């Protein structure tokens with residue numbers, strides 16, 4: 467109405483004038499230039515209430531993590547009993563597990579940048595009882611409300627590694643943005659595992675090798691495992707075993723390396739999960755087999771995935 471009543475030749479919405487003028491004023495006060503497209507912080511001016519609200523955008527850093535200790539979940543879990551509120555069962559911490567990879571990496575990083583907390587976005591996740599060694603797993607760490615928006619990456623890496631005391635370690639590659647979270651979470655690259663397998667019965671190395679070759683290169687049908695059925699939809703997944711080979715024997719147990727498509731359940735590939743996974747090592751051996759320990763030794767990152775979807779597998783020397 468104002469525009470048309472006054473026949474203004476070059477009217478401008480109040481909001482853009484505010485943005486520009488407030489930006490100029492803050493620029494004068496701080497010596498910083500206002501970036502209206504990709505701001506680090508945003509002020510919300512509530513003119514009617516005479517209130518200014520400040521929003522600090524998170525910073526993101528990309529890297530790979532190693533997990534050397536079993537029993538640490540990737541991200542923090544709320545206590546099952548109280549759902550995070552704090553109760554006797556969790557000693558009023560609200561947590562199911564005392565530490566997570568997220569907290570071991572995120573706590574020192576958030577502290578170093580003056581942030582409030584940090585969220586870990588992993589390229590997939592390993593089981594709590596599995597180690598993550600070898601190449602490490604790609605991740606993006608999101609640090610909330612940081613007071614500092616950058617620091618020397620090597621210094622941050624050293625800080626995190628010192629704080630994690632050898633339970634977890636990281637290599638940081640670069641500062642990145644929210645877009646990288648999506649990229650890293652949609653990474654469907656192959657994974658390689660080293661497992662220690664126990665067999666109920668007598669099997670020769672030759673017999674085991676024959677059984678392994680029967681499931682190598684084969685598509686496995688896996689109904690949602692019993693152990694995750696409470697949090698995953700019950701359906702049958704098809705995933706290929708790209709390679710599986712016998713490495714050696716340790717105290718009557720067998721060391722085996724498996725490379726599989728993303729989403730292949732390794733414990734069930736071995737145990738058969740009471741027939742829910744087919745074929746399985748238990749099935750082709752004709753005797754019950756189970757995974758005693760599991761280590762993830764290789765997770766390919768998007769940097770190794772070519773545009774046509776195939777991937778360059780690192781050579782043996784690069785892995786464990």
Ligand SMILES: [Zn+2]
Pocket residue numbers: 545546547548549550551552553554555556557558559560561
């Ligand atoms: Zn609790």
